[in-house]
Amino acid sequence: MRRALERISLIDVFMWIVGGSIIGIVLVGSVATIRSGQYSIRHWSDFLIFGVAQGSVYALIALGYTLVYGILRMINFAHGEVFMSGAYTAFFVADALSKSGFLGQNPLLGLLAVFAVSMATSVTVAVILERVAYRPLRRAPRLVPLITAIGASFFLQYTFRGFYGSGFKSYPEVPVLQGSWVWGGIVSIQRIQVLVIVAAGLLMLALYTYVQRTRAGKAMRAVSEDKDVAALMGINVDAVIVQTFIIGAALAGAAGVLYALMFRQVHFFMGFFPGIKAFTAAVLGGIGNIPGAMLGGLFLGIFESVGPILFLDGLGVPAPYQLKDAIAFTMLVLILIFRPTGILGERLARAKA
Amino acid sequence: MSKRMYLTLSVIVLASIVLAACAPSAPTAAPFVCTDTIGCVDIAPDASVHIAYALTVSGATSFLGEDSKGGIEIAIDDKGGKLLGHTIELTGEDSGCSADGGQSAGTKLAADPTIVGVVGTNCSSASRTASPLVTGAGMVMISPSATNPDLSNPDHPDYHVGYLRTAHNDLFQGRIAAQFAFNELKVKSAATIHDGSPYAESLQNVFADVFKELGGTITAQEAVNVGDVDMKPVLTKISTGSPEIIYFPIFEPEGDFMAAQAKEVSGLEDTILMGADGLFAVSFPGAAGQAAVGMYLSGPYVAGAAYDEFIAKWKAKFGGPPPSGFHAHAYDATNILLAAIEKVAVQDADGTLHVGRQALRDAVYATKDFNGLTGKLTCDVYGDCATGEALGVFKLTEAEVGGAWPPPVFWQP
Amino acid sequence: MKADKYRFTVPDAMRLGLISGAGAVLVSLVGMVKVFNERGIIAGVVSLGQIMILLILLIAGYIAARRATGGSRWAGLLQGGLAGLAAGACLAALVLLGSVINLRAMFVSASPELYKILTFDQGVVTGAGILLVVSAAVGVAGALLRQLPSRPRRTVIVASVWMLTLGLLQELLRLTLGGDAIRVFRWMFGTGGQKGLSIVGAVLVFAVVAVVHYQWTARNVNPRAWTRSLPPDRQRAVRWGSLALVALILFSLPNILGVYLSEVANAIGLFVLLGLGLNIVVGFAGLLDLGYVAFFAIGAYVMGVATTTAVGTGSGLIVYSPGFNFWQALPLAVLASVLAGVILGIPVLKMRGDYLAIVTLGFGEIIRILAISDFLKPYIGGSQGIVGVGVGQIGSFAFDEPQSLYYLVLAGCLLAAFVSTRLKDSRIGRAWMAMREDEDVAQAIGIDLVKTKLLAFATGAAFSGLSGAIFASKLGSIYPHSFSLLISINALSLIIVGGMGSIPGVIIGALALAGLPELLREFAEFRLLVYGAALMAMMLLRPEGLWPEETRRRELHDAAEGGESEPASEAAVGTN
Structure with a gap:
């Protein structure tokens, strides 16, 4: 017993050393970078805004992961492809509207149509996926649905590649969203970034209210807590699960269009990396936790944008942006060492506290 | 009952095998004796001359493979599909754009003794592993688009006798890009970006070295990852050094993001952008949008009546323009190979062909002033058949963003 | 009525x-x-x-x-x-x-x-x-x-499948049989650039397979039942005999297969090694690791740095290599992987399930990104990788081509299989499985979780490092791009498709998931599409895997029978 205790404390010491040295490097690097004076306040505010805009998209995708995980305790690895399917399909609408000049004249209506198509496609894909691939496996061991989801991810990627081709398609430029606002020469923000951040914020707020305040949201939380008991209480568990998939997919579809408007490129592989990042964001914030997913997404976006410069540039590391994903994952490890269930802790139902 | 069935069955099978074995009785009187040091390929009268490709025909880089493959097919069509009275048979392997893909494809090709020569691979990483295998089997291998300098550097482990290329060595392209920037555009400071691919990394290094050698300064050598979309942070970092030109010899889609976002970063509004043949693709200007106007691309430049004729054939055969810039190199590589086979093949009275592998190799290395689409090709002893004369710098305009392709050449060394 | x-x-x-x-x-x-x-x-x-x-x-x-x-x-x-x-x-x-x-x-x-x-x-x-x-x-x-009655129906199906398969693999047959044999069988295949079987060939294949299958099923032979019916000493003889036969086949396989298929066999072998290692971590100990490629990469890079001849300051060269030979570097590579396994294992000791998955995934990515980075380029080659990696040699026998390298891979696989089998029934193996079933209970009955987990990580990492080291030597050059997340996903998929925790399952899984894609290279464009569809179908129809561990199969079936209607009815539809 004594020996076991000793060994565990040794492990703890090791963890503290690891965590401490990461923090040490971060601090030394940050101080060195700031003291070098190479970057002005304007630069820092730029980095921050880039990070927040990117993070907002991560957060929207992360919500889909978190919702499904909260209810099914399952990593929907194919969620990135749900995101891709919407944005990719909506491209054809956006392109047609742009070519006919409609998007230029009625940007609001045009964009609404694009969003609607994207969300509808994503929802269709997600519902089919749930019915065909996930529902039969609801009581299978945990790894079986994970592998199914990985398979579905490949399948969807290459199906859409077969459908629409392997090339890159560029989203049209929307005139209203061009240009940027500048305040006092310090903060400069592009209109599209404003749209992304505001839209993401609104959607998340709406979702949070839905889950916390409505009857349907209550049913969702009940299913998340205990499926069997929820069924006994007269909740249609299958319907709630489908509903969860629908909401997650709709958010992913919206995120897809926002992403496409910001980066103006879609292709069949576009969902893979954002999917993994969003998954990371969900875990970072505490998987199954809605505000956690938002926070995780923003954190991740900001780490990726600010981190390489702030932490590494001062240390003289060449090409620091090559290491940005490594920084993101290191931060994840660091946070999980000190808070093993993410920043806000897990669970959809307990998030209320 | 069942025993009898078995017996009948085995008799049938045996008989059919024996019959089949006897049927194509070997032609008698073959006076040819192979004296070649690494062996000969014998092509029976009714058999075809077998050449193969190892290209990246699947995945994200498949546009490169499709491009080269089209060039090879047109070269064969131009021969009427026949060589010395034998049909030309083209088979191929997907080598991908990776070392493991190259090894699998190389092994499979090397195992087929009927193959006379190979055109491939597209990527240098695949060439590294495929070339020892293919050349080890005695075949000659000509790459249309592997540009890494190591492959024709005799002091490097990647150099193998029997491996040649019609693609221009990176040393040429990097140098030309740097000379263009320094001498023509008269810029004195530059930044480079690569994407972690061996190709881009090597090319931007050559560019930086030459640019410094000419007297310019390199403000930053940055890198991004394949799969990145948000390039603004790295561009912002570059903007602190205020370079006059940014050279990013990377691929799509990262290159599209880079070009489109560069103009949105404060401090880079007037910086000149320059890419390389990785972005020399019909989809690039549209994807980068208005930001691509005024941008420069270095890449293979082929022109002349013969080339126009080639493009006409391409359009007739495949519809639309070639997807990348190495089809002419593949066309030339195939023609060099076929010409060499024609030169060294020994034909028996009954039409049987014998191709000495060493003789074929020697003939390919001896290629001199070959009139190709990509200029006059002369292969040096290390396998470089291109001299860099078929390179140019292109400037993108509104027309290309609107869908015109390819752009007219802007400058040639 | x-x-x-x-x-x-x-x-x-x-x-x-x-x-x-x-x-x-x-x-x-x-x-x-x-x-x-x-x-x-x-x-x-x-x-x-x-x-x-x-x-x-x-x-x-x-x-x-x-x-x-x-x-x-x-x-x-x-x-x-x-x-x-x-x-x-x-x-x-x-x-x-x-x-x-x-x-x-x-x-x-x-x-x-x-x-x-x-x-x-x-x-x-x-x-x-x-x-x-x-x-x-x-x-x-x-x-x-x-x-049709069941027996002729099976016969028709089996014969058609054979016909289709031979038609599909026509080119491979050609390569394997080589020039002379193929001339003999020429009439069986399409001529003049046409692929597939000839009409005669197709009919013959169908007929032969149908007759053989029909006769075979008539006798209703069940090898296992037949063996059991023998007296004990004969049983032992049969067992040893079949073992010797398997050994003989394994030994002479490269000569039967020819160069190209030996190369495929080697690729499969490396995945078997990876799978056996991951099987210990995931299958035995229940620790979901999505970054298993990290150890594969570490093994490969240690082998590369330690043996490369391309040393210098120029492009494509690294600044320092101790210049070891393959055999000196091999234990070093395995040791480094084990060390990495322990070091990466410590921070994740307290994480469970999905947190573990994402953090290990992160480790895999961190290793790959570091390998590609300009930061470490002088030491490990950056995006240009490392060339001139050493080749194993015993006397004058060099493992430098597929047919000889096969024996090295085989030796590695046999060693790993042996170690896995012994560990599975050992004290530590039982501790792993207890931990897999329930961590808290395992701890309560006196299992030291820290030691047990770290041992699982270390053993798994050792096999992976071995696989990576051989991989590096096989390719002769290493690129960071070879160590993508796809390798981890492949390894995980193959042990689950094979049957988690089952050692023969790993081999079957590797054959299916690493071998088939390699053989179907011709259909490159749709390879991953089919791969994804196959993974899904597999999990829906046979979630326990192709060759499941006995206990696991029973569990799943109990669950299916006792569980609620949905999964049971679906499973019934699938397995009919």
Whole structure:
């Protein structure tokens, strides 16, 4: 017993050393970078805004992961492809509207149509996926649905590649969203970034209210807590699960269009990396936790944008942006060492506290 | 009952095998004796001359493979599909754009003794592993688009006798890009970006070295990852050094993001952008949008009546323009190979062909002033058949963003 | 009396037909039909593309007839025909739609060639009519097949599968048999650039397989039962005999397979090694590791740095290498991987399930990013990788080509399999499995979780490092791009497809998931599509894996029987 205790404390010491040295490097690097004076306040505010805009998209995708995980305790690895399917399909609408000049004249209506198509496609894909691939496996061991989801991810990627081709398609430029606002020469923000951040914020707020305040949201939380008991209480568990998939997919579809408007490129592989990042964001914030997913997404976006410069540039590391994903994952490890269930802790139902 | 069935069955099978074995009785009187040091390929009268490709025909880089493959097919069509009275048979392997893909494809090709020569691979990483295998089997291998300098550097482990290329060595392209920037555009400071691919990394290094050698300064050598979309942070970092030109010899889609976002970063509004043949693709200007106007691309430049004729054939055969810039190199590589086979093949009275592998190799290395689409090709002893004369710098305009392709050449060394 | 027992379910058949039809439309729009139409199975008669569509229709008819249990023969056929007709109607609708609007603006594969194939080149209206008739006929054929007695039915299916497989693998056969043998069998294959079997060849293959299969099933041989019926000493002799036979086959395999298939065998072998290692971490100890490629990369890089000859300051060179030979570097590579396993294992000790998954995934990515980075380029080569990696040599026997490297890979696999088997039934193996079932209970009964977890990570990392080291030596050069997340996913998929925790399962899984894609290189474009679909189908139809561990299989079946209706009924449909 004594020996076991000793060994565990040794492990703890090791963890503290690891965590401490990461923090040490971060601090030394940050101080060195700031003291070098190479970057002005304007630069820092730029980095921050880039990070927040990117993070907002991560957060929207992360919500889909978190919702499904909260209810099914399952990593929907194919969620990135749900995101891709919407944005990719909506491209054809956006392109047609742009070519006919409609998007230029009625940007609001045009964009609404694009969003609607994207969300509808994503929802269709997600519902089919749930019915065909996930529902039969609801009581299978945990790894079986994970592998199914990985398979579905490949399948969807290459199906859409077969459908629409392997090339890159560029989203049209929307005139209203061009240009940027500048305040006092310090903060400069592009209109599209404003749209992304505001839209993401609104959607998340709406979702949070839905889950916390409505009857349907209550049913969702009940299913998340205990499926069997929820069924006994007269909740249609299958319907709630489908509903969860629908909401997650709709958010992913919206995120897809926002992403496409910001980066103006879609292709069949576009969902893979954002999917993994969003998954990371969900875990970072505490998987199954809605505000956690938002926070995780923003954190991740900001780490990726600010981190390489702030932490590494001062240390003289060449090409620091090559290491940005490594920084993101290191931060994840660091946070999980000190808070093993993410920043806000897990669970959809307990998030209320 | 069942025993009898078995017996009948085995008799049938045996008989059919024996019959089949006897049927194509070997032609008698073959006076040819192979004296070649690494062996000969014998092509029976009714058999075809077998050449193969190892290209990246699947995945994200498949546009490169499709491009080269089209060039090879047109070269064969131009021969009427026949060589010395034998049909030309083209088979191929997907080598991908990776070392493991190259090894699998190389092994499979090397195992087929009927193959006379190979055109491939597209990527240098695949060439590294495929070339020892293919050349080890005695075949000659000509790459249309592997540009890494190591492959024709005799002091490097990647150099193998029997491996040649019609693609221009990176040393040429990097140098030309740097000379263009320094001498023509008269810029004195530059930044480079690569994407972690061996190709881009090597090319931007050559560019930086030459640019410094000419007297310019390199403000930053940055890198991004394949799969990145948000390039603004790295561009912002570059903007602190205020370079006059940014050279990013990377691929799509990262290159599209880079070009489109560069103009949105404060401090880079007037910086000149320059890419390389990785972005020399019909989809690039549209994807980068208005930001691509005024941008420069270095890449293979082929022109002349013969080339126009080639493009006409391409359009007739495949519809639309070639997807990348190495089809002419593949066309030339195939023609060099076929010409060499024609030169060294020994034909028996009954039409049987014998191709000495060493003789074929020697003939390919001896290629001199070959009139190709990509200029006059002369292969040096290390396998470089291109001299860099078929390179140019292109400037993108509104027309290309609107869908015109390819752009007219802007400058040639 | 029969009538009231029989459920004449038109809607059921229609539904089935529509689902199959959607499948057929999907396959068409993805482009498989068109691309595979150029690939003959029986030269000049039927192409792979046509077979795909026909198979879908056939299966629709088959299942429809199966659902129509207890009815008269004719009703079953009608049912099958209806399903086929409905499926055909979907395809006809696609053709009609395509002739009215330009689908190609969106779906690149909706080309005139596709419509030509679907309408038998007879124009839209006539073609669609023929399509409907043919579909119904194929549906009826599927129903007929179903209504055959079980033994001839199996025979027909097995013989057809053999015929298809040989047609598919025609090129490989050619390469394996080599020049002389192929001349003997030339009449079996298509000539003049046409791929696939010749008509004679196809008929012969079908006939031979059918006769052999029919006779074989007549005798009803069950090897296991037969062995058990023998006296104990004979049993032992049989067991040793078969073991010796397996050893002999394994030993002479490279000579049988030829160079290319030996290369494939080596690739599979490296995945077997990876799988055996990951099987310990995930299968035995239940620790979900998505970053397993990290140790593979570390093994490869240690081997590369330690043995490379390309040292210097120029491009493509690294600044320092101790210049070891392969055998000196190998233990170093394994040791480094073990060390990395322990170091990466410590921070994740307290994480469970999905947190563990994402953090290990992160580790894998961190290693890959560091390998590619300019930061470490002088030491490990950055994006140019490391070239000139050493080759193993014993005396004058060098492991430098597929057929000799095979023995090195085989030795590694045998060692790993041996260690895995011994560990599985050892004290530590039982501790792992206890931990897999329930961590808290395991701790309560006195299992030291820290030690047990770290041992699992370390052992798994050792196999992975070994695999990586051999991989580096096999390629002769290392690129950071070779160590992508896909390797981790592949390794995880193969142990689950094979049957988690089962050692033969790993081998079967590697054959299926690493071997088949390699053999189907020809169909490169659709490889990953099929891979994904196969993973899904596998998990839905046989979640316990191809060769499951005995206890696990029982658990799953108990769960299926005792569980609620949904999974049980689905499983029943799948396994019939």
